[in-house]
Amino acid sequence: MTKEERLKKRHRAEKRFRFYGLTSIFVALLFVVILVQNIFSKGSSAFKKTVITTEIFFDQELLEIQNGASQEEIMGADFYDIMIENLIKAYPAKDRDEEDELLKLFSGDAEIEIKKAFLNDNSLIGKTITLDLTASDDIDQLHKGNYPRDLPEERRRISDFQLVIYDYFVENKMISKNFNNYFFNNGDSRDPELAGIGGALVGSFYSILICLLLAFPVAVLASIYLEEFAPKNKITDFIEININNLAAVPSIVYGLLALQILLATIQLPRSTPLVAGITLALMTLPRIIIPCRASLKAVPPSIREGALAVGASKFQSVFHHVVPLALPGTLSGTIIGLAQALGETAPLILIGMVAFVVDIPSSPVDPSSSLPVQVYLWSESAERGFVEKTSATIMMLLSFLIVMNFIAVYLRQKFEKRWN
């Protein structure tokens, strides 16, 4: 091999090496794109729900209440017959079986929706109104195009006859898509068309709030101690090693800790945001202490010395001068720690947040779910409607995380002083 050939070979190797590097970055970036695209394409349809526009006639004989009835009377009235009588008129069905199939196209909450319309305007007796009733999950998925209709009938959840009705609805423009208020307001449900993340949102909010209230003060105080006051001795070293190790302990171990100490020993209520918040606080604590200490360390000694020189005590120099300067870094570290806590699932599963909770929690000691746990729960469900709900929940979760991270970056860039 001549000199030139050798040089060429080496240059080729150089190019190849560079190419490997670029490719790996590209692969990593590509994956971010694929993941986000996949979630968005599956989830964006969940923000709309399919409704069937139906005429509802409020027959007094069936309803047995008068115009201007009070709230309690309406709540006590039976709207079931009204619902049946009106819904079967949506399509000219021939017999009982066909009517049953027709009724299955509406959600299980049709009766409640009619009742709500009447509650809004209690002078509707004897009148006819048009109402957008939520469609069942199968029709919803079919209308959104998530459900293949060319499968053989026995492998489909929708019968051939129901497809005929659906086509009739489409032809008569009775079917349309509305904003899905149920997704944001409702708690969990076995019916995908009625299931929402309302309960999970509130549960996550309480958990994160408790986590913040517990972890932030303790983390700040602990890092101030370690960075400013701790003598260099064995105890301090031991605490430091401990914090570093805790930051790397798998999150599921915190779940076991919570199960044994918080639930079995102290007997706090299971499945509640209170326990979740405490667990997450223990887990987040070391993850906040580390950036807090870094931002305290970044404040130059001249600040402390200046304060001490004019007669401040050590405490005053730290709390009046060092801590305010380190605050932006501390806050952004805390927000990032909370963002991690918001996405944490495994420990919450162990403390029983996987329980099926329909009600929206009204306090931190009510059983509840949380956003990531809701993702886990729904992803285990077989119904097709839950796939889009899960993806939409992930979209909500990711947007919260993005907002939190942006706030953290903004705080850091806007308020943090560079010391050079």
Added chain:
Amino acid sequence: MNIVLIFLITIFSVSLFFYGKSKTKTISIKDNIKLNALPKFYGYYLVLWCSIPALVFLLVWSLFEPVIIKSIIIETAANQGAILSDKNEANLIYEKIKAIHLGTYFGDIDSILRESAIAYAKFINLFTNSKVVLIFGIIIASVIYSLKKIKNNNKARDDVEVILKGLLFVSSLIAILTTLGIIFSLLFESIKFFSVINIFDYLFGTNWSPQRAFVRDASSITAAEFEELKDAFGFIPLIAGTSFIAFIAMLVAVPIGLFSGIYMAEYASIKVRRISKPIIEILAGIPTVVYGFFAALTVGPFFRQVGENLGLTVSSESALAAGLIMGIMIIPYVSSLSDDVINSVPQSLRDGSYAVGATKSETIKQVVIPAALPGIIGSVLLAISRAIGETMIVVMAAGLAANLTINPLESTTTITTQIVMILVGDQEFDSPKTQSAFALGLTLFIATLILNYIAQRAVKKYREKYD
């Protein structure tokens, strides 16, 4: 009750603050004494003395009150002639008594229950009353003590700072308490587990099927049941599955992460670096449940489809899918750490290499990487510890049955998956099955601890070398 007490303590403290402040002011003006600290520090001093002892007492009391009352009540119930053969029965009776007290019990109430409920109400009353009396006693004592100190014109600022410094120290002790809590809670159940199952049967058994452990109470196991249990808790398939999936993950994460790290540190312009580094780090910020969802619903079925087309049988919960997605999750851990360690290799080493005519890639391969090797190994070890502790991806995408296999297309299970499977839903306490989850947790904790320790040592040693 507790909330009322805390509220009262707060009100006392606030009013004492203003009292202390104005009092010292008037004294100093009237008697013309030079105070040893600013008046507000005397206020703070009173606040700390008024609130801390009372709050600490309240906390400790609230932690122990239920436990003590429970043991007293169970004892009185037993004295009344209740038959309490085991712990579960005692717990049940206690819950019943509590429910009667709260008026939410609708079963039959016999004389024993009634008597115990009356005793319960008596004790609750007694405890609450003594709590209130004691707390007020503590507040009065500490306030008198601190007022006396103030009168003597103590150095309030120094005293306040000593107390606050103590508070700071206590906050930093929470980390140690957490570690102790973890160790205690894992060991407590694990010891019970290992008192039934021989530790060698656990460590070297090749069969994991905890559903066989239907026994409710570990203390009353018959010989036949014991034989059945003996080889139901073999750890080998779990550690094999865990390492296998982690190995697949590292096959993905190490090359991609390392090459990205190298490219970012050595080749990329500042602009490329500024954009691509945060985007790659997004991968670390995405919750793992999202990866799990993606692996279970998209990647797993996709592999199965591809396998079918190629004529292979691929499980939809294959180790490959779980490992691949886990690898992608770990890329940023490897890339940013190796980026850091490569950046801290001194420029003089590179310059020396260029001076003797090496190309950039030759310099990287033969000078920079060998110099940065301990740090890189450290970052890989940290990534491995992430991989074996990762839960949601494997819970959602890997299998549940413990197969001993090295075929990446079959399903395997992991330690974390089993912990979740055992503990999800209702658990029977004191059953070896439940306890085995804690034994698994202990094993996991020790394994990650060792890996992290070695990794941190390696990175630290390496940093010191070039500092």
